[in-house]
Amino acid sequence: MLYEVPTGTGELKKIQLDTHPLCALFEQQIVPGSQDGEEVIDVRFRGSLPHDTEAGKDSQLLKVPLTPDLSFLERIETNLHGSPASAYRMGDSYDAWFTQRFGVPTILVYLGDGRRAVLGKTLVPKSAQEPQQKGWITSWTSYITGSQGSDGAPWISFSDVAPLMVTSESSLQDVRERLLNGFPVEMYKFRPNIVVDGQGEDAWAEDFWAELQIGNEDGDGVQKSTFQVTGNCVRCVSLNVDYKTGRPADGEDGSVLKRLMKDRRVDPGSKWSPVFGRYAFLDGRHTGGVTVSVGDDVEVTRRNTERSAWDWPL
Known part of the structure; x- marks a missing residue:
């Protein structure tokens, strides 16, 4: 999940297509075993940087681990549509890559072992039993x-x-x-x-x-x-x-x-x-x-x- 950090407030603001149309220019693809034998998500940006910067020389491809090591990540509290969860910041290099493209201070957050509640009564399914699955693709599913x-x-x-x-x-x-x-x-x-x-x-x-x-x-x-x-x-x-x-x-x-x-x-x-x-x-x-x-x-x-x-x- 991407969040904007407004200057001076520190309050996280979700980055989604309705408020940040540039989201339409990012493409993601899961690539199994592509980085040191680990699965990654390839994130590509199809646009140009919104302002002049040395970062323009950087690759338009960002590789994000599908299951990062949580022991090295900073915990952060998030709230999406009123449903809060404890999550993890992926780190400065990821934040800088997205910040350069959106033109606003941006952080990349991984939910990890966090969970968000399904709010209200009508959306809640009648049962939601925990699937016991193995393997990277079934676990991700x-x-x-x-x-x-x-x-x-x-x-x-x-x-x-x-x-x-x-x-x-x-x-x-x-x-x-x-x-x-x-x-x-x-x-x-x-x-x-x-x-x-x-x-x-x-x-x-x-x-x-x-x-x-x-x-x-x-x-x-x-x-x-x-x-x-x-x-x-x-x-x-x-x-x-x-x-x-x-x-x-x-x-x-x-x-x-x-x-x-x-x-x-x-x-x-x-x-x-x-x-x-x-x-x-x-x-x-x-x-x-x-x-x-x-x-x-x-x-x-x-x-x-x-x-x-x-x-x-x-």
């Missing part, structure tokens, strides 16, 4: 999909309010054709983890999805993975960012949020924000790793009769 704390309450990492978001191609097509006059807005603007192609489902059918099963059973007995779909994703000005420039977009590309407001303010708990997509958690009955692949079958196994109501206490 367990980490980002949330789990259960010692008090039995579900937790999340530095995801905003839930570990996963599900959207559908049919709803995106409706936005393009009906609200944006055919403008080809891309799905990446909505930043989902799972995209359903929408066959057999009308646009916006996901508003009422409560549970999905994803995967293809075969002769080897491969089982489908179950996901609990618990709440709506209410949208902000991040939808209007131009991913080529890292700035607010012009024209139709910069009016996505406004157009959605026309008839997508459908969540009774957040009546001023339009909805696109649904938040999801890996079902707690999965005690081992799960695999989801492009092209897997998706089945809606449970639907709500009424719309979810947003109640995260922001």
Whole structure:
């Protein structure tokens, strides 16, 4: 997680796409075994530095260890959307790299063994059992999909309010054709983890999805993975960012949020924000790793009769 440290206050301020459009110019990729046999995250910056500096000679690639050694890191208290957690500062070299690109004092924070609570009642999954997994990729998957704390309450990492978001191609097509006059807005603007192609489902059918099963059973007995779909994703000005420039977009590309407001303010708990997509958690009955692949079958196994109501206490 990136935080800005405003001059003079010391109070951390989250760096995210809605307030810092330059986030759109960073790309991340997990690279197994690329640095001394350890897995790293390659972070690339596609833009230019916002001010003249000797740092302009530095590489636009930053390598961040996927599982850093916590014994060398400074603890720091964080708060994201009202859900606090104890975390770790990655160090001066990482802070300097991001500071040079954002043009404001920036620190890189690793959650590590910290946990953030899922707030409110509507987003909380019915179960969030701790998966017992081994291996770097399954452990990482367990980490980002949330789990259960010692008090039995579900937790999340530095995801905003839930570990996963599900959207559908049919709803995106409706936005393009009906609200944006055919403008080809891309799905990446909505930043989902799972995209359903929408066959057999009308646009916006996901508003009422409560549970999905994803995967293809075969002769080897491969089982489908179950996901609990618990709440709506209410949208902000991040939808209007131009991913080529890292700035607010012009024209139709910069009016996505406004157009959605026309008839997508459908969540009774957040009546001023339009909805696109649904938040999801890996079902707690999965005690081992799960695999989801492009092209897997998706089945809606449970639907709500009424719309979810947003109640995260922001």
